[in-house]
Amino acid sequence: MxxxxxxxxxxxxxxxxxxxxxxxxxxxxxxxxxxxxxxxMVSADRQEKAVQIAAEKIELLKAADGHSSSDIEDLMMDNIGTDPEKAKSVEIDDIKFYFWGTGRFLQDNNSTGVNQLYYVKVFVKWSDPRIQTISLETYIRTKD
Structure with missing residues (x-):
């Protein structure tokens, strides 16, 4: 024991x-x-803010729905910009978001004159700490 x-x-x-x-x-x-x-969570918050910025810019362009493609192009140049090298920016919560867009006129091959669309794509870029980019795209009806 x-x-x-x-x-x-x-x-x-x-x-x-x-x-x-x-x-x-x-x-x-x-x-x-x-x-x-x-x-x-922080990354998702920043991504959500970037999506809100892009959606806001697209809504601004959709206000020109039914106008000519040149009106939409003018709105795009003035409010969004089309050159990523000279992107416009907005600062939210000490994070700088850069945004720009691209667009092109699409025309229906049926020549009915009804389905004339302007394709728009808005990009937003930010650092988180690496560079992130999102894009939203839509079609806007035009009268020309």
Missing amino acids: QQLRTNKQGFLLVDAIIGVLVVAIGLAALAALYTYGIGV
Whole structure:
């Protein structure tokens, strides 16, 4: 009996060290997951703001629905810009969002004169910390 007792000395100490180690590893994993989750939430918030900017610019262009394609092009040049190198910008929550658009006139080959569309695509770019870009596109009905 005395021999069994001497072989088990320090067993509780080893159990306690292993238990603390398992708990520490679990807490470290939870902390890493929490940090990652916060980063994803911040990134999603910035992406949502970029989509709102692009949607706002598209709605501005849709106000010209039924006008001529040259009116839409003028609106695009004045309010959105068409050159990514000279992109216009807006700053929201200390983040600078750059936006520009492209557009082209589409005409129905049936020559009915009813389905004349102007294709518009609006881009928004920002750093998060790497460069991110989103785009929204739509068609606008024109009278020409």
